[in-house]
Amino acid sequence: MLRVTEIFLSIQGESTHAGRPCTFVRLTGCPMRCVWCDSEYTFTGGEHFSIDDIMAQVNAFGCRLVEVTGGEPLAQKKAFKLIERLCDEGFEVLIETGGYVSTAGLDPRAKVILDIKCPGSGEEPRNDWTNLERLRSQKDEVKFVIAVEGDWTYAKKVIKEHDLETRTKAILISPAWGQVDLQEMANWIAGSGLNVRMQLQLHKYIWGPDVKGV
Numbered sequence: 001m002l003r004v005t006e007i008f009l010s011i012q013g014e015s016t017h018a019g020r021p022c023t024f025v026r027l028t029g030c031p032m033r034c035v036w037c038d039s040e041y042t043f044t045g046g047e048h049f050s051i052d053d054i055m056a057q058v059n060a061f062g063c064r065l066v067e068v069t070g071g072e073p074l075a076q077k078k079a080f081k082l083i084e085r086l087c088d089e090g091f092e093v094l095i096e097t098g099g100y101v102s103t104a105g106l107d108p109r110a111k112v113i114l115d116i117k118c119p120g121s122g123e124e125p126r127n128d129w130t131n132l133e134r135l136r137s138q139k140d141e142v143k144f145v146i147a148v149e150g151d152w153t154y155a156k157k158v159i160k161e162h163d164l165e166t167r168t169k170a171i172l173i174s175p176a177w178g179q180v181d182l183q184e185m186a187n188w189i190a191g192s193g194l195n196v197r198m199q200l201q202l203h204k205y206i207w208g209p210d211v212k213g214v
């Protein structure tokens with residue numbers, strides 16, 4: 001069984017897949033506590049679902065793109081089985097993971113969107129750096145959430161040190177909601193000389209920052 005907060009159909013709001021129809025399977029629980037976390041409602045509660053139950057709901061939406069997210073989806077061991085099953089049934093699968101749990105053993109057909117936690121999150125010491133060694137340049141993306149200018153400085157350093165421009169499909173630079181001046185951030189990125197992508201969370205602009213299940 002897996003503990004699930006919500007399963008819903010929406011559009012993908014982030015990553016290079018932004019704008020595409022997508023079914024989201026949001027699993028409950030996270031071992032981290034990022035100070036700017038926008039999904040604290042996933043920390044507790046949820047309902048127990050079997051993998052068959054989840055597959056029935058996902059299939060009912062009829063969308064071929066599925067994101068498994070959280071919370072921290074990989075914190076539940078059974079999530080690895082769910083991801084395998086989704087891949088077996090031919091879904092295009094995205095995994096949005098916070099970077100603390102190891103991605104070793106993840107079905108290689110799934111596409112990983114890996115957070116690298118910056119100092120402003122309060123959780124930077126918990127990054128599992130071995131996850132960067134498993135990134136695949138054709139399909140995996142990394143995401144830095146920027147809350148203060150020091151986070152951007154940190155992100156540039158990590159990008160260079162780990163050669164992320166060549167080792168990932170995309171490097172996503174995402175402002176923590178309401179905490180960064182977007183024009184200022186755009187200027188940082190434009191002048192950086194780096195092959196990175198500024199991303200805004202599309203769903204928050206469409207439905208508002210606090211609406212769940214979208």
Ligand code: SF4
Binds near residue numbers: 030031032038072098
């Ligand atoms: S890893 Fe994600 S879900 Fe967990 S506290 Fe950080 S932002 Fe929230």
